[in-house]
Amino acid sequence: MTQHAFPHAEFPLGPFTAHEGNPILRPQGDTWESASVYNPAAVVKDDRVVLLYRAHADDIISHVGLATSEDGIHFERHPEPVLSPTEDYEKFGAEDPRVVEIDGTYYLTYTGWDRTSAQLCLATSTDLYTWTKHGPMFPDFNTFLPVGNGSDAPWSKAGAILPVPINGRYLMYFGEGSIWYAWSDDLIHWTPCSNDEPIMVPTPPGTFGSFLVEVGPQPIITNNGLILLLHNAAVKNEDGTVRYTCGQLLFSPDDPTTILAQMNRPWLEPQTYEDTHGLVSNVTFVEGLVFFRDTWFAYYGQSDSTLGVATYKVGDTYDHGAFGG
Template identity: 80%
Template sequence: MPHAEFPLGPFTPYAENPILTPQGDGWESGSVYNPAAVVKDGKVVLLYRAHADDIVSHVGLATSDDGLHFERHTEPVLSPTENYERHGCEDPRVTEIDGTYYLTYTAYDGTNAQLCLATSTDLFTWEKHGPLFPDFNTFEPNAADVPTPWSKAGAILDRKVNGRWLMYFGEGSIYHAWSDDLIHWEPGPQDEPLMVPTPPGTFGEFLVEVGPQPIIINNGLILLLHNAAVKFEDGTVRYTCGQLLFDPARPTEILAQMNRPWLEPTTREDQHGLVSNVTFVEGLVHFQDTWFAYYGQSDSTLGVATYRVGETY
């Protein structure tokens, strides 16, 4: 792992964002956003959420030699096939371990959102393993208006912790889960989230949600970039991005957190779209001496922010 410290950054949004926009009249004609990212064969690969005006999401694939300019595969690589995902396969995150790619995504049936897992060795053909936490509601302890089951946002660490695999997951509040085989996951207690929404007046007072996969950083700690939101009286929201720091020996105890966003809506694309005022990061890679953070802009387009090690806040 390249040198990195908490907080990771500063990240600078790419001046020519968005890097991907809707196209054609088919499956990615309405919105293109919320990408997972991984480096494979010397290229950055994005696995991005896209849909037409029906808002039934698919996962598309795009590759880049420089992390900024992408060539898209013509067809989606993951689409709804099961009843529990009939309204969409949404919001992927991906981790590569020993040549296998572990993709978490949200399956939506029109009422319930459930975190699901799929695996691949080539990023194009995926085996689905179904919902991971069918009895969970990650909006606890504030889930009065959210149907159960409800779970999203799974991010898997690429190495074992104390002999087991670790995942952070959750929208609303943030939880953790353990696995012996990377396929079957045992969540922590429903009533013991690792992080709940932040105090009133702060950038995560409505919800907090896991961002890209966690990483081991230079000073030996786990870094998790997460998304957070406030909700206004008129029903609109504003999504920004935070960071958490954990001790890998005790990865369920937060050591530190950023109390102001490292990424927030600043451009027209960030501030106007299907859901306005959203920067939503789901992809993080280190490539060509630079960290690339990929994010959805107002649920409509796809942007990137970069950080070259040595730059300072």
């Protein structure tokens, strides 16, 4: 059995409140982050929040940028990307990072995009600025099964590593379309479950995950020993547009591949102008989660264009008035 990492995390985590000053990061300049800044990973280092965020110009070739903050809200950006496309499998984008720190090493999962396949890739670093790439993790996987995405090409995204080992092994949840899992002894080489056995598939018609479900930021061990996973979910409208919101799942460390509970309504959804207008409109897409100074910070992309944050201060409660109390 593992020891919990956060003594004040219960299911469902929250309530989260979107920051009134969102977006906290916008596109800037006329080069690599001039068109969109969104979908950030987050980690705490040296008592600062560090964001590793996706950004691109009008060419939509994504890079990963870095920004730091002393309060989790106001960020100072590093002038150049810290991770950029260099290999054929990512020549049209290094996208959508997630990050964890384990024993002094940072493990970054991201999507390599070649305009045919999206492939979940891994990179490691000891300083967050210089990264060693380890290539695609699951080159034979299609995370859109069992529904399918109309392509025979490999497809995998959204890798979220639990930073605490379970019985000596590390666990990763991954997947866009459906949600899957993989195990590792060394955090570099990962063995996925069968492509026939997803943990979670799209939810029933009329619910907020009926088009797809996708892993969000890294899962956490809660105060009662259970694993909490935040995920993204989407519905497709009749006109072909989509709407992305965010849910939560609960697992047991003794059986981390079986869902014990799940939210049946979103804890974060498009509301503001930036949430509802952008490159892909009506999207709140969470990829970063940190516990910092007694507050949970959830960082998310707004309509694939800007970057927002929602916070939950430990001790806050849901409005009882909303439930007639």
